[in-house]
Amino acid sequence: MEIxxxxxxxxxxxxxxxxxxxxxxxxxYMFRWTYSxxxxxxxxxIVPFENLSIHPASTVLHYGSEIxxxxxxxxxxDGKVQLFRPIENIRRMNRSAERLCLPELPEDETLEALLKxxxxxxxxxxxDKGTSLYLRPFMFGNDESLGVHAVHNAEFIIIAxxxxxxxxxxxxxxxxxxxxEDVRAVRGGTGYAKCGGNYAASNRAGERAEQQGYAQxxxxxxxxxxxxxxxxxxxxxxxxxxxxxxxxLSGSILPGITRMSCLELLRxxxxxxxxxxxxxxxxxxxxxxxxxxxxxxxxxxxxISPIGELCYKGKKYTxxxxxxxxxxxxxxxxxxxIQWGEREDTFGxxxxx
Numbered sequence: 247m248e249i250x251x252x253x254x255x256x257x258x259x260x261x262x263x264x265x266x267x268x269x270x271x272x273x274x275y276m277f278r279w280t281y282s283x284x285x286x287x288x289x290x291x292i293v294p295f296e297n298l299s300i301h302p303a304s305t306v307l308h309y310g311s312e313i314x315x316x317x318x319x320x321x322x323x324d325g326k327v328q329l330f331r332p333i334e335n336i337r338r339m340n341r342s343a344e345r346l347c348l349p350e351l352p353e354d355e356t357l358e359a360l361l362k363x364x365x366x367x368x369x370x371x372x373x374d375k376g377t378s379l380y381l382r383p384f385m386f387g388n389d390e391s392l393g394v395h396a397v398h399n400a401e402f403i404i405i406a407x408x409x410x411x412x413x414x415x416x417x418x419x420x421x422x423x424x425x426x427e428d429v430r431a432v433r434g435g436t437g438y439a440k441c442g443g444n445y446a447a448s449n450r451a452g453e454r455a456e457q458q459g460y461a462q463x464x465x466x467x468x469x470x471x472x473x474x475x476x477x478x479x480x481x482x483x484x485x486x487x488x489x490x491x492x493x494x495l496s497g498s499i500l501p502g503i504t505r506m507s508c509l510e511l512l513r514x515x516x517x518x519x520x521x522x523x524x525x526x527x528x529x530x531x532x533x534x535x536x537x538x539x540x541x542x543x544x545x546x547x548x549x550i551s552p553i554g555e556l557c558y559k560g561k562k563y564t565x566x567x568x569x570x571x572x573x574x575x576x577x578x579x580x581x582x583x584i585q586w587g588e589r590e591d592t593f594g595x596x597x598x599x
Contacts, residue, residue: 247359254293266377271407273295273379273408274367277292278291281402287355287402312387316335316381319381320587323586329597329599334503334506341438346439367379381405382407388400418552420552420553421557422556424558431498433496433497435468435497458557462478463478464482466526480548481505494523503546504549505545508577517573540566549577549582550574552569
């Protein structure tokens, strides 16, 4: 794959690890790839990080033709940099692209471009404990005319941002409000795609939850308001009577890479795992009778986010005395150990730069 390179003559000073936060700083370069129906994917290039210039009638601005991904590069103790299951992000992006009628990406070439980009920017990968280089691939339609139709022209871009530790003060369980008014997505919609509209639709409920002191919302299905779906920007899992239960992928739930990894890890270790419909009635009963032993969210940013309190229709339930559970801790330690190269990768999940 030929990738043109345009040198940046104004390199930035790298921020201190203590100042990173999330998504505040960006690296010196970005990868760009252009698509047209006539030429397909062409003009792959790594160029200085800069603002984008798009036509005011661009498809993305009017019809939401946009998808994205999120993954990280990790600095190991020996100084090398590695990625965690990047091919799965590319495959999920293609599923999102198919749903929104955006052009799909060739897997091998996209992975090659991602690895070359990370190799170029690897010095931006911080080494302090818990820090990483967050990678944001995204694609948008940019037909320069109004009208609702499948996209004819698109742009694929990868940007990168060094980010701080998600748990700078330790892993503290969060409070979650179960949302029973707004819905995030419905079957047949875009729930399984990683697109901006899904996140925009969640903001109102998220604001209500924050005003009541909760970190995120737990979504119910959009048709019956009966079945658990996912929590905020993460998938969700529960340990009920010794079994790990997580909502099945019904078409309205994002198929998370961390979710997939948790399930594969748990099954490899002999845990009883169920992917199925889980009703709010069943969860409420488990909360009331004490059989809900643990609950946690799982996603790229936090890896594992333990849930210490659930609130449903104003009634509050404490989970595991508000403390991180043994299994939640085990999943966090194992996955992050593999990601940062502190534990052996027996699954073949790691790609070295």
